[in-house]
Amino acid sequence: MEINSGADFNHERPLIMHVDLNSCFATVEQQARPMLRGRPVAITNRRTDMTAIITASYEAKATGVKVGMRLREAKLLCPDIITLESDPDKYRFVYHKLLDIMRDYSAHVTMKSIDEGIIDFHDTTAAIQGRTLEDIGYEIKQRLKDEIGVWMRCNVGIATNRFLAKTAAGLHKPDGLDVITADTIHQVLSTLTLTDLTGIAHHNERRLNSVGIMTPIDFLHADVITLQKIVFKSVVGQWWHKRLRGWEVDDVSSDIKRVGRQYVLERFDLSYNQILQRLHHLCESVGSRMRGQNKSARGIYVYAKTLDRQYWHASQMSQLPFCHDQTIYMQARRLFEQAPTHLREIGIHCYELEDTIDTQLSLFNDQIIRERQITGAIDGINKQFGERTIHSADTLEAGEYIKQKISFGSTRYL
Amino acid sequence: MNDEIFLNERVDVVATFGDGLNPCRPIKFRRPNGREIEITEIGLRHPTTQGKRMVHVFDVTDGGADYRLEFDSERLTWHLKMESDHYGD
Numbered sequence: 001m002e003i004n005s006g007a008d009f010n011h012e013r014p015l016i017m018h019v020d021l022n023s024c025f026a027t028v029e030q031q032a033r034p035m036l037r038g039r040p041v042a043i044t045n046r047r048t049d050m051t052a053i054i055t056a057s058y059e060a061k062a063t064g065v066k067v068g069m070r071l072r073e074a075k076l077l078c079p080d081i082i083t084l085e086s087d088p089d090k091y092r093f094v095y096h097k098l099l100d101i102m103r104d105y106s107a108h109v110t111m112k113s114i115d116e117g118i119i120d121f122h123d124t125t126a127a128i129q130g131r132t133l134e135d136i137g138y139e140i141k142q143r144l145k146d147e148i149g150v151w152m153r154c155n156v157g158i159a160t161n162r163f164l165a166k167t168a169a170g171l172h173k174p175d176g177l178d179v180i181t182a183d184t185i186h187q188v189l190s191t192l193t194l195t196d197l198t199g200i201a202h203h204n205e206r207r208l209n210s211v212g213i214m215t216p217i218d219f220l221h222a223d224v225i226t227l228q229k230i231v232f233k234s235v236v237g238q239w240w241h242k243r244l245r246g247w248e249v250d251d252v253s254s255d256i257k258r259v260g261r262q263y264v265l266e267r268f269d270l271s272y273n274q275i276l277q278r279l280h281h282l283c284e285s286v287g288s289r290m291r292g293q294n295k296s297a298r299g300i301y302v303y304a305k306t307l308d309r310q311y312w313h314a315s316q317m318s319q320l321p322f323c324h325d326q327t328i329y330m331q332a333r334r335l336f337e338q339a340p341t342h343l344r345e346i347g348i349h350c351y352e353l354e355d356t357i358d359t360q361l362s363l364f365n366d367q368i369i370r371e372r373q374i375t376g377a378i379d380g381i382n383k384q385f386g387e388r389t390i391h392s393a394d395t396l397e398a399g400e401y402i403k404q405k406i407s408f409g410s411t412r413y414l
Numbered sequence: 415m416n417d418e419i420f421l422n423e424r425v426d427v428v429a430t431f432g433d434g435l436n437p438c439r440p441i442k443f444r445r446p447n448g449r450e451i452e453i454t455e456i457g458l459r460h461p462t463t464q465g466k467r468m469v470h471v472f473d474v475t476d477g478g479a480d481y482r483l484e485f486d487s488e489r490l491t492w493h494l495k496m497e498s499d500h501y502g503d
Binding site for chain 1: 463
């Protein structure tokens, strides 16, 4: 939609709905296990005190427990907290149920992460047959209870663009439904702080404060020149000016740019060879993900974090694209020779991705074809009989610790 | 605290197969030690795969503890995989 940067608030009918399953993993566990309902629950990826909490139930949050907090700290705040290891299949199932429900109302559904998505009703006004979006929002809430379970709750936000719909969905947690329009925008923003706005963290808050923008209302009233030339020093300032006025600037899709995995070591006294085994495991996991998306990479990036919080990284580009586990590991291992000691976390990602195609021949084609056939056979067996049915013997020990976890940010592998 | 006990017990299950969104509903099951458990609520049923084999996971409760039952749709067998009891009460 073409608008000038000085446009006023968007007065069209709000047709963007944001649906958010708050405390998603914890709520799903409380749904699955009725004895957990009403109790403080934390979901973690591991059963150690140093692990970070990836989701906390509302009961746990009420005691001060926050997402990202170490379990040890959470236990000090809430000694009765019940810790569960994440169960990706369960959350994947709920994600697909939510997606099915949302797709019943519009063909234009975008999932932003495993627990939230957008329904764009712009081309479906006839299909909703004169009903209000509030009606549909309440219906979606009821369908979640009917089709998944009685404990399921979601927040619904309705507005003219994605940003304000998400803001509306965060106003009354849990189980809220709010609409932001030109008439209510001032009232809504007056109840928020700058960092309540999605996309404004402390760094951006400091930038805004430096020009006297202390509240979301100040932000709303700021002129586009100030935002563009002084605060954000780029077109981002113009986007914020539009976003706050209900114009859509976030309807963009992004291509997959890199595939990676990281791992916080289960113990900090592992030998170099044991760390290499874990790196090898990560390489196999990245290779499998990449091939699953029919992608090959030209670049590889390996990093490590040390116990004294130093960050080390190394990367290299190849002339030929690659996607096979052994090729990835060989390169990663070579880069990793320069890594420091006393590590706490390792990670790898492949970048400069392109679609895997069989066209270009090279001098090494025989080897590439052989590699491709072997990897194809292994992938086929793993698909038939389960992940890691065949894997490198080197990673036998590491597999006990490194498990496939679910990511919040991307729905690509769900 | 949390008292999850991970098991792999083959169990006998009485289930109904009806219509609606959740057509298969386990009613009660008997463990190898002879103990019978009456299911009062099915929390969630979700599918998972072991390779290409479809396994349906039923998280259920008898009102005193939560249980995880797995139905292997290829072998037509039921297993009790987990019991979580009292949660520290």
